[in-house]
Amino acid sequence: MTLSYDLYWSFRSPYSYMIMPRLTALERDYDVTCNVRPVYPLAVRTPEFFETRDPLWFSYFMVDIHREAAFLGLPFRWPRPDPVLMDFATRTYPKDQPHIHRLTRMGAAAAERGKGLAFLEEVSKTIWSGTVDDWHLGDHIAQATARAGLDPAEIAAAADDEAERLHAVIEASQIAQREAGHYGVPMIAFNGEPFFGQDRFDQFKWRLEQQGLKAR
Template sequence: MREVDVFWSFRSPYSYLATPGILEIRENYDVRVNIRVVLPIAIRSPDILFTPESLNKVKYIQLDWERRAEFLGMPHAWPSPDPVVMDIKNFSVPQKQPYIYWLSCLGVEAQRRGRGPEFVAEVSRLIFGGTRNWHQDDHLASAASRAGLNLGEMDASISDDASHMREIEDNQQMLADAGHWGVPTLVVDGEPFFGQDRIETLKWKLSQMGLEK
């Protein structure tokens, strides 16, 4: 069976917007969909985008992702709290990050348990869909349950297990090897398709390959 690798970040609004298409690919094509969680670019490569000189890029993303969400009919609001703790005014990112490493390792664990697409769809809808304080109460536990997973068991699995971070690092190298740096990037047979708006192109490619169910 052919595989579609989805390089995905919990801080990327476009990754969130890609989730319905990712689930459609899994349902409608004879492929295995692998969620390859990577750290947000603000953590792994802040010099690429998050600099004072790139303020216009950040402003455009803030404008465009909400517009795209409205176009797709998806609920949207910038996360509260932001999965990446940073000072947006001077683009400084402190070393202490209470959310993003935890979320990313949970995403790796979900993929290991065979529920990666479902988990990232539910959790990103929670984070980017307007749920304030998504990290508190039973919000994440309920999202995990809807994805067919148990958050307590997942937390236990990622506790003091460095293999999850190693897998994230491997995913980041795989993304670079595929010829890209951004998310979401979907790769089939070594060919990258970057951006939520390229999912339709990927579907066309899969059909050309005779992979429709």
């Protein structure tokens, strides 16, 4: 029997980017499928989360993301531009966001077409690997969409023409995420158990093996 799990994932999360090669390899090599459920980042959902963080939270985070990428052998640079616009003078997040809502809708549309995992990997590499400046301009995202096996024009049109419906899908995923046991990303939910963070991948795979994970 094919095993399946839910993946709650954000385009603004470096750790979400970092888990993708392992998730795509898992589905390639084993009889398991991922139910991709993109969500908006905390900076959009609950921006007050960051207002109450100890300053050491941010300084440690900046050290850890670069160290973790190096440990995993992944190219990494903070995106230019950031997928979430921040007002650095006030350290607040404006309600009007030019990138993240559309990106997330595109991810939800890709998931509906059975290509969600490939889309997340290709787009996150484009945004986070440091190989592209101004990822939001030109055809960078369109090329990533095509590499994921999707029609770039069709996905872009769905994100725009079905914005209200896809927004509702994303919000439903955010509710389901909390019900599954956590609010952060990347988060995997399998058999009623949450696995929060890319560093829980090995525990997640161990749990799959306990439930009969089979090689393809």
